[in-house]
Amino acid sequence: QVQLVESGGGLVQAGGSLRLSCAASGSIFSINTLGWFRQAPGKQRELVATITSGGSTNYADSVKGRFTVSRDNAKNTVYLQMNSLKPEDTAVYYCNMRNRWRVDYWGQGTQVTVSS
Numbered sequence: 001q002v003q004l005v006e007s008g009g010g011l012v013q014a015g016g017s018l019r020l021s022c023a024a025s026g027s028i029f030s031i032n033t034l035g036w037f038r039q040a041p042g043k044q045r046e047l048v049a050t051i052t053s054g055g056s057t058n059y060a061d062s063v064k065g066r067f068t069v070s071r072d073n074a075k076n077t078v079y080l081q082m083n084s085l086k087p088e089d090t091a092v093y094y095c096n097m098r099n100r101w102r103v104d105y106w107g108q109g110t111q112v113t114v115s116s
Contacts, residue, residue, distance in 0.1 A: 002026040002105040004095045009110030012085055016114070020080040022095030022107055031100045034071055034078035038091035038112075045094065049080060063089075085114045 008020040020036065035050030035058075049059045049069035057069055068081040078095065095107035 002028060002097060002099075004097060004105055004107035006093070006095045006107040006110040009093060009112045011113045011115065014085060014087055014114055014116050016085050017081070017083045018085065018112060019082070020093055020095075020110060020112075022078045024076040024078075024095075024097055024105075028076055028097075029099055030073075033098045034069075035096045035098075036069065036078070036080045037094045037096055038089075039094070039109075040088075040091040043091075048093070050096075051078065082112070085112075087114045087116045090114050 003025045004022055006020060006022045008018060010018060012018055031053050033050050033052045036048040037045050038048050039045040047060055048063055049067055051057045051069045051071050066084045071078045090113050092109040093112050094109045097105045
């Protein structure tokens with residue numbers, strides 16, 4: 001079993017920054033993709049950014065140039081640095097891990113609220 005624990009959410013003004021962290025534990029294999037998804041009220045969960053164990057990244061168009069995903073493989077931790085935050089970034093942010101068999105694991109979510 002895999003556990004993902006997020007931290008770092010909160011309330012910030014538009015234009016501000018936040019850094020999310022997600023620590024993975026349990027039955028973790030070296031080859032996996034870690035990432036962040038978000039879900040705003042009344043909307044579907046959407047991809048924000050992912051990073052493979054090899055370091056390849058993928059971003060949603062809406063966050064390119066503002067958000068940076070990174071990982072520390074030794075700590076099994078993924079980070080999301082969010083800069084120039086906008087009110088439309090307000091959502092619950094979920095950490096995700098997909099293993100080599102394409103099985104998904106999710107964190108409990110952390111609220112990010114950006115005030116205008």
